[in-house]
Amino acid sequence: MTASVLARLDPDAPALFMGLISGTSADAIDVAIVEFADARPPRLRFGGDYRWDDTLRARLVALGQQAQAVTLDEIGELDVRIARAFADAAIAALADAGLAPAAITAIGSHGQTLRHRPNGTAPYTLQLGDPSTLAERTGIVTVADFRRRDVAAGGHGAPLLPALHAALLADPAETRAVLNLGGIANLTLLPPDGPVRGLDTGPANGLMDAWCRRHTGAAYDDGGALAAQGLVDASLLQRLLADPWFAEPPPKSTGRDQFHLDWLDTRLAGTETVADVQATLLALTARTVADALRAAQPDAGRVIACGGGVRNPVLMAALADATGLPVDSSARFGVDPDQMEAMGFAWLARQTLLGRPGNLPSVTGAAGPRVLGGIYPA
Template sequence: MARPRSFLGLISGTSADGIDAALVDFDGDGAGARPALRFARTYAWDPALRERLVALGQQDAHLTLDEVGELDVAIGQAFADAALSALADASMEAAGVAAIGSHGQTLRHRPHGALPFSLQLGCAATIAERTGITTVAGFRARDVAAGGHGAPLVPALHAALLHERGESRAVLNLGGIANFTLLPASGPVRGFDTGPANGLMDAWCLRHRGEAYDRGGAFAASGQVDEALLARLLDEAWFALPPPKSTGRDQFHLGWVEARLAGGESPADVQATLLALTARSVADALRATQPDTARVIACGGGVHNAALMAALAAGLPQMTVESSAAHGLDPDAIEAMAFAWLARETLAGRPGNLASVTGAGGPRILGAIHPA
């Protein structure tokens, strides 16, 4: 019987807006095999669990050890449910999947200091037990142990799918946090986080509109950018740090925004300013690191925010700004595809990180394998 060449990637990003699942087929067993998306869908969190995850992303959240253990299993069960739903919706048997690559849900990201770490919950043993499929998880820890940030990890797949000889490109992921993969016409691949993307806008929209996200950017478009507030937000020292660098919702959260409000700002104006913060910090970072970029290929949930895409295009007038859909890649599935790809690399004993991106001491095999 032929060995399965399909892998299932699972991830919930920093916005915790759903569990993305992607079934990916590979056209061979070697390192150069091309991935092809078979099926992708986003599965909703239980509302109470999502509310808890969003709250825990704040700087001042605290959990007991019992709560950490229980939450790890609860997230693992939710990921297993998403995996099983994806298999059913794709009319595929578990036996046809070689492995699941599970990113988990990031609760803390602390790659600096004497004891650096990046914490993702989502019990992989629970996923393997529930699905009957070998599960690879904990991808970030080894890179952090090797002196890297453990993030971003998706650039290796971006490079495999979107590099074009002779044209400098940047792949922009607009999740809760924004990050770039720089694909120069010549030279090494680089990548780094640029700061908040959807995370702050989603949280502000939920608070003031009761909606999980700003559909199409309509809320932001109803307000005016507060230039003084934008200047205070951009004055955050993190933005001036050189790559490699990474961040998360535990740094850029509503408490961070509130500390910079003067008082009396309208909710719509704050939303417009948060959108401007994303666009400005992205544009500033790209001009500083790869000014000869000809094409910016955007993916992630922010692609559906028309106001944000327009602001990015206006801020980068010498560059083409377009969705990854223009290259045949579903913008909502690329991150989940990456963790299917990373699981395959781990099982094959191949490194999954790019040290030029994360700052690690070299290439490392990532993740821990939980057999079926």
């Protein structure tokens, strides 16, 4: 099946690819069905998000905390359970889009990150969601495990979407930055001339969601209402900013296994109010994005935001204030902010099937361009 797909894949002919991702917040499985052809920009044909089983999601969130232990048996079982959930989301998306599995050339599946440790003597990144199970259940060629080849080549395996950001949002007349506000925030730097660059800047929704869930039971701070009730605690903010990771130069990446509630708890004085901590976490996101942008691309004229944080008006206002720049949703430029990442993994699947690199060494720090991921026949 894979050989036949490779043989018939014409880069100039429109073809549909599906991207699947659950980000660091594990809030939902995002699905995008995208039409690609070399001669024109990618076109989103369908986008949707599909809920996790509550018990499985709770376990995934818990495993994002560095202190959580997990057995080999549980890792193996989670690998299959996550893949089944991804397959269910893919099948539901096909039904919602009115498409048959045969209409999709391939699925690009990110999986669910369990650990991301690109530094050290044996760097690694681990995403679960068995691609063989996904291919078996959907009947669609699946491409997965995108990050590890970049890490093997000396890179961080992240961010992987700057090339797509450049294709969709670069402007020859303006220096732009694309800001993804998922569980972690990352920037893609798009100068009118010169290489595309990118980096993770630190926590975005992940810490705010976790704090809100602990103290209110809500999965996230809807509209930034909790943060808006509080005041930024300047002393706490300085203790958070003192983490050495923020001062590291790019290339750099991070995850929920580094910035989590245990990390926050060790920096609390114990007298802060719930709302003040939430306001301070929001300020941490805005401040670290602004600091990273000033250091890496001080001549930026605009920030284009995507990801779940776009729906938080308090955060968007704080980002505009901290950067001193217009901060617009990618929706203003014709790109659904909720589907950008899933679109990216559809794009990566196509790159792999065409034998094209999926990484940008100027972003990840890898030794060179690499074709990413493995191909799993239907």
